[in-house]
Amino acid sequence: QVQLVESGGGLVQAGGSLRLSCTASGSTLSFRVMAWYRQAPGMQRELVALSPSVGSATYADFVKGRFTISRDNAKNTVDLQMKSLKPEDTAVYYCKVVAGVMDYWGKGTLVTVSS
Secondary structure, three states: OOEEEEEOOEEEEOOOOEEEEEEEEOOOOOEEEEEEEEEOOOOOOEEEEEEEOOOOOEEOHHHOOOEEEEEEOOOOEEEEEEOOOOHHHOEEEEEEEEEOOEEEEOOOEEEEEEO
């Protein structure tokens, strides 16, 4: 069973930076996709950034130029570097990986950006 553990959330002022990390364990398959999603209160979960095993990362328009996703296949980790944070970035951030045909989700880490 794949398990994901996120870390790095917290409270930051607008304009600040945070780095989220996600470590995956328990998979015998490589991860076709490693991604970060977020869900703000009362909103649907939305894709923030996605890193495929082959090809370039993709980003939601609202984070382009501010967030960077990076993965380390040897360590089974995926990070999200967030800069120039805005109050509207406040949300629970979730790590997701795809192994085979299965999606696996972390429990989320809260990011709060104060104005």
